[in-house]
Amino acid sequence: MSLTLPNNIWSPEDLKELIGDLKQYAKWLAGYSIKQRVSSSSQPAEPPTLSPLAVSILHDLHERHALTQASVDKLIADLEAVEVVAPRLHFTFAAAPSNGLKKEFVRWCRDNVSHDALVSFSFNATILGGMVVRHGSHIFDWSFRRQILANRAKFPEVLRRV
Amino acid sequence: MATILQIFLIVDVFFVGVLATIALQHAIAHFRPRKQPETPPPAAVTAKDYVPPMMRERLAKESEAKFQDALTHSAAELQNTLGATAGQLDQLLKQLGAEIVGNELERYRADLAQLRTQAQTDMGAIRTEVEAHKTELEAQLQQELTAEKQRLIQQLDTKLADAVSSFLIETLQHNIDLGAQEAYLKSMLEEHKADFVKEVADEPHPAE
Numbered sequence A: 001m002s003l004t005l006p007n008n009i010w011s012p013e014d015l016k017e018l019i020g021d022l023k024q025y026a027k028w029l030a031g032y033s034i035k036q037r038v039s040s041s042s043q044p045a046e047p048p049t050l051s052p053l054a055v056s057i058l059h060d061l062h063e064r065h066a067l068t069q070a071s072v073d074k075l076i077a078d079l080e081a082v083e084v085v086a087p088r089l090h091f092t093f094a095a096a097p098s099n100g101l102k103k104e105f106v107r108w109c110r111d112n113v114s115h116d117a118l119v120s121f122s123f124n125a126t127i128l129g130g131m132v133v134r135h136g137s138h139i140f141d142w143s144f145r146r147q148i149l150a151n152r153a154k155f156p157e158v159l160r161r162v
Numbered sequence B: 001m002a003t004i005l006q007i008f009l010i011v012d013v014f015f016v017g018v019l020a021t022i023a024l025q026h027a028i029a030h031f032r033p034r035k036q037p038e039t040p041p042p043a044a045v046t047a048k049d050y051v052p053p054m055m056r057e058r059l060a061k062e063s064e065a066k067f068q069d070a071l072t073h074s075a076a077e078l079q080n081t082l083g084a085t086a087g088q089l090d091q092l093l094k095q096l097g098a099e100i101v102g103n104e105l106e107r108y109r110a111d112l113a114q115l116r117t118q119a120q121t122d123m124g125a126i127r128t129e130v131e132a133h134k135t136e137l138e139a140q141l142q143q144e145l146t147a148e149k150q151r152l153i154q155q156l157d158t159k160l161a162d163a164v165s166s167f168l169i170e171t172l173q174h175n176i177d178l179g180a181q182e183a184y185l186k187s188m189l190e191e192h193k194a195d196f197v198k199e200v201a202d203e204p205h206p207a208e
Helices: A012-038 A052-064 A069-085 A099-112 A144-150 A152-161 B002-031 B053-172 B179-191 B193-202
Strands: A088-093 A118-123 A130-135 A138-143
Touching (some): A099 A118, A099 B179, A130 A144, A138 A144, A144 A152, B179 B193
Antiparallel strands (some): A088 A130
């Protein structure tokens, strides 16, 4: 498996949606091929409405080699394999992250952790700031709330120094 | 001391008894002259024959007067002796009594001094013990006060920390600016990069 995920696919949901679209396209492509073999004069059915991401992937695939049933099936198999083995990271911020921030973090993860890392985001205002990163069962809590509570015993010392 | 006094008194009584006996013998001899054993008068010449009655009567009177004088003198001497002895005895008894009283007083004083010393020693020991107990109680009280003070300070610090934490948490969660935190978030990732990468590499990645 030498597939490299494009940077605009960063979450497991994106990947799942892409695989779903590709399967739908593969199904349509199979039907279309059969119809073409049976009757060359028949009008092709309308292709399914795909997400821009799926269109972009298929376009890239078509630029490399012919867009056949086999190549689409192989692309789907590769993506499903990535879905199984790719490390999944979940970032929680204190506010909803912007797309720019998401891209930055996805790029950082794929550069430093794994080239096919799947990254998802959420927000929780109670962490106040910083972030909480979850990978499997492990949680890295770098939130402000955690730091405030962990350093609660130092408050009296700080207040005495004021 | 009492034994010596008793011996002295017994000796005095003995002498007084001897003197009284002698005086009694003289008195008996005076009033009851002993009958001389009748010796056969000389056959030829007696005193009556040679002393005239007048002279014999005068001699008898003179003898009686002299005896009376001697007896009076002896009685006076005996009286004087008895008075002196009584005076001496009285003086000795006074001295003895004074000595005995003095000795008793001295012993009493010594006992009293010893008791006072003992009492002072005991009082000193009691005072020392009371002081030690007082010091111990003061130290214990001080220790308890310090512990209580520390406990109150700890309690105050805990409540203060809780209050500050609650205040920060309550205040900050309404004013979150994630854009301002972007640099900090990236620095956190870079700071914990090694642990993060190791954790991801070590743990299997089951599909969720």
